[in-house]
Amino acid sequence: xxxxxxxxxxxxxxxxxxxxxxxxxxxxxxxxxxxxxxxxxxxxxxxxxxxxxxxxxxxxxxxxxxxxxxxxxxxxxxxxxxxxxxxxxxxxxxxxxxxxxxxxxxxxxxxxxxxxxxxxxxxxxxxxxxxxxxxxxxxxxxxxxxxxxxxxxxxxxxxxxxxxxxxxxxxxxxxxxxxxxxxxxxxxxxxxxxxxxxxxxxxxxxxxxxxxxxxxxxxxxxxxxxxxxxxxxxxxxxxxxxxxxxxxxxxxxxxxxxxxxxxxxxxxxxxxxxxxxxxxxxxxxxxxxxxxxxxxxxxxxxxxxxxxxxxxxxxxxxxxxxxxxxxxxxxxxxxxxxxxxxxxxxxxxxxxxxxxxxxxxxxxxxxxxxxxxxxxxxxxxxxxxxxxxxxxxxxxxxxxxxxxxxxxxxxxxxxxxxxxxxxxxxxxxxxxxxxxxxxxxxxxxxxxxxxxxxxxxxxx
Amino acid sequence: xxxxxxxxxxxxxxxxxxxxxxxxxxxxxxxxxxxxxxxxxxxxxxxxxxxxxxxxxxxxxxxxxxxxxxxxxxxxxxxxxxxxxxxxxxxxxxxxxxxxxxxxxxxxxxxxxxxxxxxxxxxxxxxxxxxxxxxxxxxxxxxxxxxxxxxxxxxxxxxxxxxxxxxxxxxxxxxxxxxxxxxxxxxxxxxxxxxxxxxxxxxxxxxxxxxxxxxxxxxxxxxxxxxxxxxxxxxxxxxxxxxxxxxxxxxxxxxxxxxxxxxxxxxxxxxxxxxxxxxxxxxxxxxxxxxxxxxxxxxxxxxxxxxxxxxxxxxxxxxxxxxxxxxxxxxxxxxxxxxxxxxxxxxxxxxxxxxxxxxxxxxxxxxxxxxxxxxxxxxxxxxxxxxxxxxxxxxxxxxxxxxxxxxxxxxxxxxxxxxxxxxxxxxxxxxxxxxxxxxxxxxxxxxxxxxxxxxxxxxxxxxxxxx
Numbered sequence: 001x002x003x004x005x006x007x008x009x010x011x012x013x014x015x016x017x018x019x020x021x022x023x024x025x026x027x028x029x030x031x032x033x034x035x036x037x038x039x040x041x042x043x044x045x046x047x048x049x050x051x052x053x054x055x056x057x058x059x060x061x062x063x064x065x066x067x068x069x070x071x072x073x074x075x076x077x078x079x080x081x082x083x084x085x086x087x088x089x090x091x092x093x094x095x096x097x098x099x100x101x102x103x104x105x106x107x108x109x110x111x112x113x114x115x116x117x118x119x120x121x122x123x124x125x126x127x128x129x130x131x132x133x134x135x136x137x138x139x140x141x142x143x144x145x146x147x148x149x150x151x152x153x154x155x156x157x158x159x160x161x162x163x164x165x166x167x168x169x170x171x172x173x174x175x176x177x178x179x180x181x182x183x184x185x186x187x188x189x190x191x192x193x194x195x196x197x198x199x200x201x202x203x204x205x206x207x208x209x210x211x212x213x214x215x216x217x218x219x220x221x222x223x224x225x226x227x228x229x230x231x232x233x234x235x236x237x238x239x240x241x242x243x244x245x246x247x248x249x250x251x252x253x254x255x256x257x258x259x260x261x262x263x264x265x266x267x268x269x270x271x272x273x274x275x276x277x278x279x280x281x282x283x284x285x286x287x288x289x290x291x292x293x294x295x296x297x298x299x300x301x302x303x304x305x306x307x308x309x310x311x312x313x314x315x316x317x318x319x320x321x322x323x324x325x326x327x328x329x330x331x332x333x334x335x336x337x338x339x340x341x342x343x344x345x346x347x348x349x350x351x352x353x354x355x356x357x358x359x360x361x362x363x364x365x366x367x368x369x370x371x372x373x374x375x376x377x378x379x380x381x382x383x384x385x386x387x388x389x390x391x392x393x394x395x396x397x398x399x400x401x402x403x404x405x406x407x408x409x410x411x412x413x414x415x416x417x418x419x420x421x422x423x424x425x426x427x428x429x430x431x432x433x434x435x436x437x438x439x440x441x442x443x444x445x446x447x448x449x450x451x452x453x454x455x456x457x458x459x460x
Numbered sequence: 461x462x463x464x465x466x467x468x469x470x471x472x473x474x475x476x477x478x479x480x481x482x483x484x485x486x487x488x489x490x491x492x493x494x495x496x497x498x499x500x501x502x503x504x505x506x507x508x509x510x511x512x513x514x515x516x517x518x519x520x521x522x523x524x525x526x527x528x529x530x531x532x533x534x535x536x537x538x539x540x541x542x543x544x545x546x547x548x549x550x551x552x553x554x555x556x557x558x559x560x561x562x563x564x565x566x567x568x569x570x571x572x573x574x575x576x577x578x579x580x581x582x583x584x585x586x587x588x589x590x591x592x593x594x595x596x597x598x599x600x601x602x603x604x605x606x607x608x609x610x611x612x613x614x615x616x617x618x619x620x621x622x623x624x625x626x627x628x629x630x631x632x633x634x635x636x637x638x639x640x641x642x643x644x645x646x647x648x649x650x651x652x653x654x655x656x657x658x659x660x661x662x663x664x665x666x667x668x669x670x671x672x673x674x675x676x677x678x679x680x681x682x683x684x685x686x687x688x689x690x691x692x693x694x695x696x697x698x699x700x701x702x703x704x705x706x707x708x709x710x711x712x713x714x715x716x717x718x719x720x721x722x723x724x725x726x727x728x729x730x731x732x733x734x735x736x737x738x739x740x741x742x743x744x745x746x747x748x749x750x751x752x753x754x755x756x757x758x759x760x761x762x763x764x765x766x767x768x769x770x771x772x773x774x775x776x777x778x779x780x781x782x783x784x785x786x787x788x789x790x791x792x793x794x795x796x797x798x799x800x801x802x803x804x805x806x807x808x809x810x811x812x813x814x815x816x817x818x819x820x821x822x823x824x825x826x827x828x829x830x831x832x833x834x835x836x837x838x839x840x841x842x843x844x845x846x847x848x849x850x851x852x853x854x855x856x857x858x859x860x861x862x863x864x865x866x867x868x869x870x871x872x873x874x875x876x877x878x879x880x881x882x883x884x885x886x887x888x889x890x891x892x893x894x895x896x897x898x899x900x901x902x903x904x905x906x907x908x909x910x911x912x913x914x915x916x917x918x919x920x921x922x923x924x925x926x927x
Contacts, residue, residue, distance in 0.1 A: 029803070075825070076904050078755055078760075078829060079908075081829065083828060145828070150819075156818065159857070166865040168867070169866055172794060175861065176854075176858055176861055183854055187846055191843065194835045198839075418726070419726060420727075421723075422724055422725075422726035423726075425720065425727060426726075426733070426737075429728075429733070430730075433616060433667040433668035
């Protein structure tokens with residue numbers, strides 16, 4: 001095996017979707033709209049090739065080459081500061097890359113028929129390839145600086161696909177809310193990375209950690225590890241819709257079913273869990289952060305289970321199921337059960353993707369199973385509900401229906417007052433500048449959670 | 461005797477001034493503006509070529525009272541090229557009815573004066589250019605916007621521009637007139653910079669200008685970054701000890717302003733004011749970076765200056781083009797323009813997201829350097845930068861959604877997507893932002909020399925700077 005083959009394969013897998021996105025974008029910009037068949041063929045070839053490359057990497061990584069590093073040089077450098085382009089294939093990143101390539105390819109194949117003749121067909125595939133690139137970059141990044149690049153792009157593509165059906169008001173407003181949540185949570189990632197840079201002088205994994213995943217240790221002292229770990233945990237919670245950032249996930253179901261599957265069933269929602277697994281050495285050095293991660297995961301799992309049972313549409317119910325499973329993955333990562341968390345992630349992604357893709361056919365499936373069972377399908381959980389007093393059942397139902405009042409609390413005590421203050425400042429500035437201020441309706445991100453509660457998916 | 465690059469620079473300043481005459485007389489004013497801008501772009505590019513192609517090129521010290529007063533050096537080469545390109549873009553793509561003969565002449569005067577100010581190394585040349593750049597606005601050379609109910613009559617912008625010129629004059633010459641007034645001179649210079657740049661609490665005039673004035677000319681005026689020019693070229697090198705003492709205060713004001721304007725943007729629905737608030741917030745970062753005293757922070761600030769110029773220029777141009785088509789609302793409802801104007805939507809998204817540091821754009825590299833530099837020197841204050849960026853990103857996305865997403869109102873008149881010349885200009889902007897983002901090292905290197913000089917002056921003093 002040529003020594004440069006693994007490096008080439010890693011770079012190819014990451015770069016290929018970007019080339020597809022750039023090609024589609026440039027062609028469109030110059031006025032040529034590729035036909036559906038061409039887009040479908042490009043996707044098929046691209047992800048088949050990437051899949052083959054990842055399979056080879058899988059074999060190489062599993063054979064004792066526990067990690068392969070690709071140094072692509074310096075993106076830019078000034079003085080003592082350098083932004084290095086480093087890719088890493090190890091026992092954590094290769095399975096995640098494999099999952100990404102496989103599922104994005106499948107979703108692309110599914111979408112060829114599902115979105116046939118949809119006006120946004122080209123836009124969907126462009127964003128799908130950009131998302132594929134961003135995810136692969138996040139998983140293959142060899143430094144936290146590079147991870148940020150992929151992370152931000154994943155969030156952007158997610159938001160643009162939530163607003164895919166942009167002729168309707170709800171998807172657009174929900175997309176604004178999701179974008180705002182992402183940006184607030186991502187502050188944790190930005191500041192956490194700066195803490196790492198300040199404490200260790202670098203954000204390269206090779207400089208921060210010793211050994212190979214999952215048996216790594218960190219060079220950070222306890223205080224730096226605690227601060228950085230907590231900030232990165234905030235970012236992970238935001239991306240994976242854990243408490244207190246869980247409100248965005250049901251809103252994200254506005255997008256087309258394939259994007260819901262790939263983002264919130266498979267990849268994007270697990271990005272936070274990946275971050276926890278990648279920073280496991282930092283978590284190990286800080287028992288406090290590990291405790292917070294475990295508690296957050298468990299609380300989210302309980303909250304999501306209850307809210308999912310009170311959901312009124314299939315995709316929202318699936319979203320909460322995803323949230324619950326990711327919460328358990330968070331708890332596993334916090335407990336230091338890295339392999340379990342990784343296997344859980346991969347298997348959950350596969351199952352949930354299938355469920356999301358089948359969501360539009362859910363009623364049909366249900367009737368078939370119902371008929372096969374002779375029309376007597378037992379309801380799940382009724383036995384345990386019957387053990388509770390009626391008053392408690394009613395209270396719990398309302399608690400679950402209002403999604404643990406999280407949105408209400410956030411809107412009433414944080415978002416609402418902040419926006420009122422912001423509008424006050426804006427009115428003051430408009431008055432000072434002599435231009436007059438017309439109040440207008442409240443901005444979209446202050447939308448009351450009640451009226452947006454049942455923002456179910458457009459396709460289910 | 462001026463050298464060849466200085467002659468080219470002078471030609472790039474004089475020719476637009478000459479072309480003002482036929483423009484004012486109504487003889488093909490738009491073509492005069494385009495020709496003048498294109499000629500200046502070629503001249504400043506040629507004048508700056510020795511600097512751009514050299515691995516290391518010095519910054520000429522300010523304050524020379526003998527010799528040629530204009531120079532293309534490591535400090536001025538890039539900003540002059542970028543500004544000339546922006547002016548060419550505005551002249552080509554902006555709605556014709558925005559300008560008229562006097563308006564196009566005003567653009568030419570703004571172009572000549574801005575290039576001269578960037579290249580000036582003598583107090584007299586700087587003062588003349590600084591004041592001349594404000595003259596088109598003081599003389600109201602553009603037609604009234606006419607679409608807003610409140611008639612500001614240009615109070616605040618005109619007052620601010622006049623005040624900044626007076627303050628500049630005081631700062632440049634009070635030392636010669638009254639001995640022992642170093643501190644006064646420095647304070648006047650800094651005030652001139654803060655007022656001209658619209659740094660908190662002197663930002664109100666910018667909001668007023670954007671809200672009711674001619675949008676694109678004011679956008680060009682702000683994107684000339686005269687305030688940052690004055691601080692970096694004049695105040696820091698001439699008063700290094702005072703700058704070391706005072707820049708933290710200025711930086712604090714700038715960061716507070718960045719946060720405040722970004723936060724106020726959350727509650728603002730009017731697109732023009734929202735663009736003004738976002739632009740004010742992002743430009744305030746430049747002061748934060750200048751004060752960081754690290755090479756990476758200052759280089760980030762100087763690169764961010766280019767990003768803000770290109771990105772906000774693109775955003776303002778797109779918004780004005782849509783406004784001229786009569787399809788923008790008041791920002792309180794969704795306009796749904798993406799269906800009919802997908803290219804405008806894509807350009808707007810890229811420019812807006814580049815402004816707030818989208819990975820893959822030049823904004824990401826600039827803000828990465830800026831944040832690292834600021835956090836190294838002032839960790840707590842440096843936190844304001846990412847927070848303001850996050851708020852600005854929300855504002856930009858919200859504005860994008862309001863303009864382009866949602867269901868288009870039935871009473872929206874039919875309109876065309878970007879016309880070929882509009883597309884050409886916006887594509888150039890987007891390519892600059894993306895190409896610069898994919899390969900930022902070249903652009904950053906162009907700013908590193910100036911950044912090193914400023915960092916050395918701020919940390920060690922002028923005597924350590926190798927001119």
